[in-house]
Amino acid sequence: MQENIVQLDKVEHSDIKLKNSLDLKRAGSGNMSPVIVHEIPQLSTQFPLIFIKNSNTGEFNWVALFGLESKQNLFVENEKWTGKEIPAIMTHVPLGMTTLPEDNDKLLVVIDTLSHLVSKDEGEALFNENGDETEFLKKRIQAMLTYQHHAKVTKELIQLIVELDLLESKEFSFEIGGDKKNLGGMYLISEEKLNKLPDEKILLLQKKGVLGAIYHHFSSLHNFKSLLNRLSERQGAA
């Protein structure tokens, strides 16, 4: 898949239009997506919400899992999303928001101009004749700004979970079509470690609003079973 991710520019992109839809070629190509703590209750009904390490930094991310192998997305069929829920960040594509490596406070809006949602004649304009942002773009940017804020909060909460040493590495072993397989590199919150926390730490988790998210994390693990079901359906169909 070709990409061309550039900073959104009112001159360069003055005549670009954007279809208000999902680009799953981009957003749905992997078997996971990062999540923010605010969407964990809804997402936990459909996906296993687990922790994985970022391969660049080693830091933990909280993610929703869509498949049991890398690049396997069991919620995309014929380029359509078949889930009831979807992590918010996937709806931003082909727009995105990022920071400059040299200045982490400066936010930039970027666009992948090769997305099939981008064209000159179909969809919503991003800038009006005067070169100002349209209401449509303003809304999209506002959504991404809110998301950035939530992502920051999420990062702090993950940091707290790490500091309290609640994570443990786990593998998910499953059998499909007679083959034994293994999904590794995954971290879950240890119930045992959580139960051993002193009261004041539990209180802290509660105050910061992460205790609820932790319980949703536990309940989300039932969804491994629905992933397996989706996988065997898919294999049965093939």
Added chain:
Amino acid sequence: MIKSIVIVGGGTAGWITANHLAVALGGAGKSSVQITLLESPDIPTVGVGEGTVPAMRNTLAHFGIRETDFLRECDATFKQSIKFVDWVHNPGASVNNFYHHVFDYPAIYPLNTVPYWLLEPNNLKFADAVSLQGKVCDAGLAPKMITHPEFQGVTEYAYHLDAGKFSQLLANNAVNKLGVKHVKANLTDVDIDESGDIQFVKTDRAGDLKGDLFVDCSGFNALLIDKKYKVKFIDQSQHLFVDTALAMQVPYQNPDDPIASHTIATAKQSGWIWDIGLSSRRGVGYVYSSQYTDDTSAEETLRNYVGGAASELQCRKISMKIGYREKFWVNNCVSIGLSQGFVEPLEATGLLLFDAAAKMLAELLPGHKQDMAKTSRLFNQRSTYTWKRVIDFIKMHYYLSQRDDSEFWIDNRKASSAPQSLLEALDLWHNRPPSEYDFFSRFEAFNLDNYLYVLYGMEFQTNMSGIAGRYTQAEKSQEFYRRFSQQFDELKTQLEPNRKLLGRIKKYGLQTC
């Protein structure tokens, strides 16, 4: 009851001992034993000692020190091997005049490929036949990835570290987390009662320090074990000839110069040069025998090795006495560190030995003073055994050499210069490879793996004629060799250069799980 322990000396040995004792005896505020460390504000530590062995990882974890903090604060880097250059043949005799003593255990399970390699080396160096770590080192790769938890990696590893900064980190840990009292003053006198026990040590500015047990970590000064108790020093210079070191700190030319993932030990005419890459600089030093060369030529050898970068740099001379004490624990005084003895840092034995001794002391320390004599006998016996084995192992590096380009090497290869115990062991291995049964103590400083890498790295000849017919799985062993090279090809794509990973760790830290 033993209620207070005074450690004299704040080098790495003193602080390692303080941490071990404090952890074993119950930690901050809760323990019935108070530990005090006395350090001279005027007498500097020896300031060298930058190479370690993998046991250091356990030690740090045991002390509750995060690997991330250690790497960041001690300019530490990963060490996976010692690469011995020019030890086997005269320099220039072949381009391949080196071998790796790597930390990965040789793959001798499920099939011991050592005899197969001896029968048919397949143009492979020994280390490459039984592990992939030599290749990892030569490619300059780190032993782990950013996603590995602290203290874990793909391969076994130890560290290179800045000795001064390491002492500082150990001191902070001992004082702030483990409740060790730090007294900065000079010891001026030692008071002994009629039983021969030390009652207290006098200091110039902190009064008298009383104690039930005293640990002499005062370095080469050996203030208690030598100056007070006059315990005999068993000289080992008949086996190991080097007695002087010239040390130099060499900056990197460019901030992103690669950092070797192993120590480089290059043999020279009258000794050898260590070359250790920290994240901030290199530590380089020539360890030589003053019997075979003089200081001026030694300095020239070192400067030639370092090259242009050396011209503006100072070097520091350190005199060393090779050997160990007849006893390490007398009455209520235990010596740990350079006060115990010293062998040249060829296999980074310094910290290893002192760490092991401190751990043993922490574990064996009796509750009552009257039980000390029994314990000290055991401690002395074990420690003497360890020192003897270390001398054997270090001597082997010289004895097996085929160099004849200087008197130093010619004399080193004479059987009369080798300890009897080494000759006996080698005699066994002339007709069969070493076995685990040759290393029966659980507390050997050097084991089967270490001996295998050095023996066969040095082209030691084991005559297989009597036993060759027992090895019937040659094909399988070939398969193992192939597997290593495949595994390495895969690893190459995952591991990154030492400096790159260290930079990432500086920035993001490592996770604990």
